[in-house]
Amino acid sequence: MSKKVFIDPGHGGSDSGAVGVNNLLEKDINLQVAKKAESLLKKQGVEVKLSRESDVYLSLDARTTMANNWKADCFVSIHCNAFDGTAKGIETYSYQSNTSDLAKKVHTQVLNTKAYTLNRGLKTASFYILKYTTMRACLMEMAFIDNVEDSKILTQRQDDLALGIAKGVCDYLGIEYKPDTETPPVNPPVVDSDTFYRVVCGSFNSKVYAEERLEELKKLGFDDAFITVFQKGSN
Numbered sequence: 001m002s003k004k005v006f007i008d009p010g011h012g013g014s015d016s017g018a019v020g021v022n023n024l025l026e027k028d029i030n031l032q033v034a035k036k037a038e039s040l041l042k043k044q045g046v047e048v049k050l051s052r053e054s055d056v057y058l059s060l061d062a063r064t065t066m067a068n069n070w071k072a073d074c075f076v077s078i079h080c081n082a083f084d085g086t087a088k089g090i091e092t093y094s095y096q097s098n099t100s101d102l103a104k105k106v107h108t109q110v111l112n113t114k115a116y117t118l119n120r121g122l123k124t125a126s127f128y129i130l131k132y133t134t135m136r137a138c139l140m141e142m143a144f145i146d147n148v149e150d151s152k153i154l155t156q157r158q159d160d161l162a163l164g165i166a167k168g169v170c171d172y173l174g175i176e177y178k179p180d181t182e183t184p185p186v187n188p189p190v191v192d193s194d195t196f197y198r199v200v201c202g203s204f205n206s207k208v209y210a211e212e213r214l215e216e217l218k219k220l221g222f223d224d225a226f227i228t229v230f231q232k233g234s235n
C-alpha cells in the first residue's frame with residue numbers, strides 16, 4: 001500500500017490569506033507550491049490529496065475532516081506569513097514538540113534548498129488543523145509575503161520550496177527520494193546517414209586568424225575542429 005500524504009494549501013476563495021508585496025495573495029502562492037509538491041510526491045509513488053485544487057473557500061474543519069476520513073499518513077499545511085513588512089524568514093509549526101518529527105524533516109529539507117532568508121526555526125501552536133488532525137501534521141510559513149526579499153522567494157523559488165516539502169515528507173515516511181529520472185524526448189532526432197551537417201564558426205581571409213580561432217576551439221574541448229580552405233565565390 002502506498003503512503004498517503006494530505007497537502008493543505010491554506011486559505012482560498014473569499015479568504016485570500018495575507019496580502020503581500022504587489023498585491024500578491026497568500027491563497028494563490030499556497031496553492032501553486034502545493035500543486036508542485038503534489039506532482040513531485042506522485043513521482044515518488046506517494047498518493048497525494050489536496051484539500052483544494054482551485055481557488056475555493058474551505059473551513060478548517062472541512063480540511064481536517066477530509067484528511068481524517070481519507071486516513072492520510074501525514075498532513076502538511078502550506079502558508080505564507082505576514083507582519084509589518086520588515087519581518088522575514090521561514091518557520092514550521094507542530095502541535096507539540098513531541099510530535100514535531102514531521103515538521104522538523106520538512107523544515108530541514110526546505111532549508112537545504114536555500115529557499116529562505118532567515119531560519120526562524122520550529123515552533124509549536126495549537127492551530128486548529130494541527131490539533132484536530134489524527135495523523136502527524138505540520139504547518140509551514142514559507143516566508144513573509146509582505147517583505148520584499150521574502151516575496152521573491154515565494155514567487156521565484158516555488159520549485160525549491162516544493163522540493164524541500166516533498167523530500168521532507170519522504171524522509172518522514174521512510175521513502176528514499178529519487179531524483180527525477182530524465183524522460184526521453186517525445187520525438188527523437190531524425191538521423192539521415194547520407195547527410196552531414198558541418199558547423200562553421202568563422203571564415204577569415206588570414207590564415208593566422210583562422211589558426212587563432214582553431215586554437216580557441218581546441219581550448220574549449222572541440223578536439224575535432226579543423227581548417228578547410230576555399231576560394232572566394234566557390235562556396
Ligand SMILES: [Zn+2]
Nearest residue numbers: 010017079080
Ligand atoms: Zn495563512
